[in-house]
Amino acid sequence: MNIFEHYLHIITKLVSDNKHDLKLTNLKDLKNVNLEVPPNHFNFDLSTNISLVLAKSNNLKPNDLAAELKDLILNNITHFYKIDIAGPGFLNIKLSKEGMISNINKIFEKKEIYGSKKSDGFYNIEFVSANPTGPMHVGHCRGAIFGDVLSNLLLFNGNRVVKEYYINDYGNQIHNFVKSVYLRLREIKFNEKFVIKENLYPGEYIKEIAKNIIKKNKELNIDNFDKSFEILKKLSLENSMSLIKNDLKQLGIVHDNFFSETELVEKNLVKRTVNQLQSENYVEDGYLDPPKGELSENWKKTKRLIFKSKLFGDDTDRALQKNDGTWTYFANDVAYHADKINRKFKNLINILGADHTGYITRISAAVSALSKNKVKLNCKVCQLVKLYKNGKPFKMSKRAGDFISVQDLLNEVNKDSIRFMMLNRSNDVELDFDFDKIKEKTKDNPVFYVQYAYARINSIIRTIKRNLDDKISINDNSFSPNDYEEKILRKIFEWPKVIESASYKFEPHKIPFYLYELSTLFHSYWSKGNEDKNFRFIENGKIKRKESLIFLYLIAIVIKNGMKILGVSLHEKM
RNA sequence: GCGCCGGUAGCUUCAACUGGAUAGAGCGCCGGAUUUCGGCUCCGGAGGUUAUGGGUUCGACUCCUAUCCGGCGCACCA
Numbered sequence: 001m002n003i004f005e006h007y008l009h010i011i012t013k014l015v016s017d018n019k020h021d022l023k024l025t026n027l028k029d030l031k032n033v034n035l036e037v038p039p040n041h042f043n044f045d046l047s048t049n050i051s052l053v054l055a056k057s058n059n060l061k062p063n064d065l066a067a068e069l070k071d072l073i074l075n076n077i078t079h080f081y082k083i084d085i086a087g088p089g090f091l092n093i094k095l096s097k098e099g100m101i102s103n104i105n106k107i108f109e110k111k112e113i114y115g116s117k118k119s120d121g122f123y124n125i126e127f128v129s130a131n132p133t134g135p136m137h138v139g140h141c142r143g144a145i146f147g148d149v150l151s152n153l154l155l156f157n158g159n160r161v162v163k164e165y166y167i168n169d170y171g172n173q174i175h176n177f178v179k180s181v182y183l184r185l186r187e188i189k190f191n192e193k194f195v196i197k198e199n200l201y202p203g204e205y206i207k208e209i210a211k212n213i214i215k216k217n218k219e220l221n222i223d224n225f226d227k228s229f230e231i232l233k234k235l236s237l238e239n240s241m242s243l244i245k246n247d248l249k250q251l252g253i254v255h256d257n258f259f260s261e262t263e264l265v266e267k268n269l270v271k272r273t274v275n276q277l278q279s280e281n282y283v284e285d286g287y288l289d290p291p292k293g294e295l296s297e298n299w300k301k302t303k304r305l306i307f308k309s310k311l312f313g314d315d316t317d318r319a320l321q322k323n324d325g326t327w328t329y330f331a332n333d334v335a336y337h338a339d340k341i342n343r344k345f346k347n348l349i350n351i352l353g354a355d356h357t358g359y360i361t362r363i364s365a366a367v368s369a370l371s372k373n374k375v376k377l378n379c380k381v382c383q384l385v386k387l388y389k390n391g392k393p394f395k396m397s398k399r400a401g402d403f404i405s406v407q408d409l410l411n412e413v414n415k416d417s418i419r420f421m422m423l424n425r426s427n428d429v430e431l432d433f434d435f436d437k438i439k440e441k442t443k444d445n446p447v448f449y450v451q452y453a454y455a456r457i458n459s460i461i462r463t464i465k466r467n468l469d470d471k472i473s474i475n476d477n478s479f480s481p482n483d484y485e486e487k488i489l490r491k492i493f494e495w496p497k498v499i500e501s502a503s504y505k506f507e508p509h510k511i512p513f514y515l516y517e518l519s520t521l522f523h524s525y526w527s528k529g530n531e532d533k534n535f536r537f538i539e540n541g542k543i544k545r546k547e548s549l550i551f552l553y554l555i556a557i558v559i560k561n562g563m564k565i566l567g568v569s570l571h572e573k574m
Numbered sequence: 575g576c577g578c579c580g581g582u583a584g585c586u587u588c589a590a591c592u593g594g595a596u597a598g599a600g601c602g603c604c605g606g607a608u609u610u611c612g613g614c615u616c617c618g619g620a621g622g623u624u625a626u627g628g629g630u631u632c633g634a635c636u637c638c639u640a641u642c643c644g645g646c647g648c649a650c651c652a
Binding site: 037038039042055062087131168172288302304316321322326328356358361381383386428429455494510516517523527528539573574 | 576577578579580586587588589591592594595596597598599607608610611612613614615616617632633645646647648649650651652
């Protein structure tokens with residue numbers, strides 16, 4: 001239920017039914033007509049550019065057409081009671097009491113699904129996919145939360161969504177990781193000193209993993225690295241994945257599916273995918289262009305299988321094989337995406353960190369080639385997070401090899417604050433994450449501010465001995481909102497629009513922004529009661545005006561729906 | 575050098591509903607309210623050539639183009 005869509009449909013139908021009277025011969029631009037929120041100072045509920053759009057294609061003066069449309073609309077739509085013509089020919093519309101009541105009652109019926117828009121997409125969202133070589137660090141956090149909330153958003157609209165984690169458990173990094181565990185094991189068992197060398201993982205957590213492995217596998221033979229590699233790999237990965245899953249869990253994130261790169265290779269999916277592309281002439285045995293940047297001395301022109309991603313707008317073709325003939329990371333990833341396509345997803349979304357931007361074109365090219373342009377891959381990039389504490393950049397002064405982990409973050413601030421703040425900015429811009437601000441109980445801390453609004457509402461509801469779950473509706477026409485309530489109502493009506501635009505553009509940050517604005521309106525209304533006793537909600541333990549009760553319920557519904565999508569908890573008391 | 579992202583008020587903060595009206599918030603600054611249903615809350619004010627030049631049109635922060643500044647990326651790594 002979106003009143004903008006609803007009335008737009010009614011208005012355009014009305015106009016096209018009356019096109020002769022209006023002397024409209026050309027209605028092809030009707031699809032460009034929109035119904036929006038008018039700028040604040042106009043004090044109207046709806047605004048449409050219909051006369052501007054239609055005047056142009058019909059050679060009429062916008063203001064003349066506007067005058068005729070105004071009468072037509074007012075005479076036919078009982079939910080509207082006043083229309084002004086503004087600026088070059090905008091129609092600003094005010095809802096009638098009947099219109100308000102009808103829409104408010106619909107919200108009370110919808111309740112926890114108010115704002116959702118019925119869709120039937122089938123999405124695969126791949127996010128986090130942190131290398132399984134240790135616990136998660138801050139860099140993963142933003143993308144993790146972004147992916148999770150985007151999933152919630154799409155689910156809210158009724159889509160089917162699979163949240164997926166691609167485990168990069170193959171290749172050199174894993175080899176180095178397992179080697180590090182191996183050396184730590186020997187350190188424990190044979191007292192051999194662990195020497196930090198290039199490519200080895202020095203972090204303390206490796207010791208923990210090693211201890212863990214020993215504890216559970218007393219008989220484990222570690223005389224020879226190559227011989228025990230496979231079993232060690234398995235044990236090490238189990239450990240690191242459980243670290244990661246624990247981090248995710250504490251952030252409130254649960255994936256539906258973990259997809260292993262090793263399995264992909266073992267099941268021969270890479271070879272099959274490459275064959276498929278080869279038969280369609282997208283893969284050939286050839287030579288790569290030299291690298292574009294500084295010429296490296298290591299670069300040699302050698303023949304190998306390459307994917308012709310230039311055909312899909314990439315600036316160079318991409319290698320599928322390394323010098324030694326094994327598959328590149330990219331080749332495996334292409335196979336992985338082929339598998340996603342085979343699983344019949346209609347929409348693929350990858351959430352990436354800023355350092356993977358350069359990868360987007362080639363993997364998108366691969367998806368286009370594999371699906372014959374039928375499946376769309378959307379890559380959303382999360383920019384860097386900069387941590388601040390006491391006004392200064394926050395760095396952990398631990399010894400080399402350690403980094404700021406998700407655990408470090410969770411030791412400072414709770415999951416709710418992290419989630420809200422990580423989303424309180426567009427994914428396209430760098431984000432400053434300020435520890436001090438998040439702990440404040442002030443308006444500066446958006447999480448607190450929104451949660452506080454909800455707690456205040458609950459306080460009132462408690463005082464008058466009602467419950468937010470009570471059924472409520474408007475049953476008579478004496479309903480008469482004041483100025484504050486009209487503003488709040490407009491904001492409430494905007495909610496479905498926020499959801500639509502957030503899900504259409506994959507921009508969940510619009511939700512925290514919106515909730516903050518809604519909370520501002522509420523706190524402002526509340527404070528009016530300090531100034532002027534007439535604006536207090538309660539007198540002698542009873543609600544004074546039934547209108548205010550309606551609005552408290554409306555705000556609570558929307559805050560609740562919004563925070564549920566964000567995965568941030570609310571409290572009745574704080 | 576090439577590619578991607580960004581450049582909006584004094585600001586190491588950002589919004590602007592996929593081309594609409596007088597470009598909005600926050601911080602800071604100036605002024606005011608408040609012995610409360612629930613606490614650092616509220617109201618008002620000043621502050622702008624949207625990085626710069628050109629173009630597209632009834633209309634541009636938004637699209638095109640050139641330039642400048644900042645970030646990230648440019649492997650046979652993952």
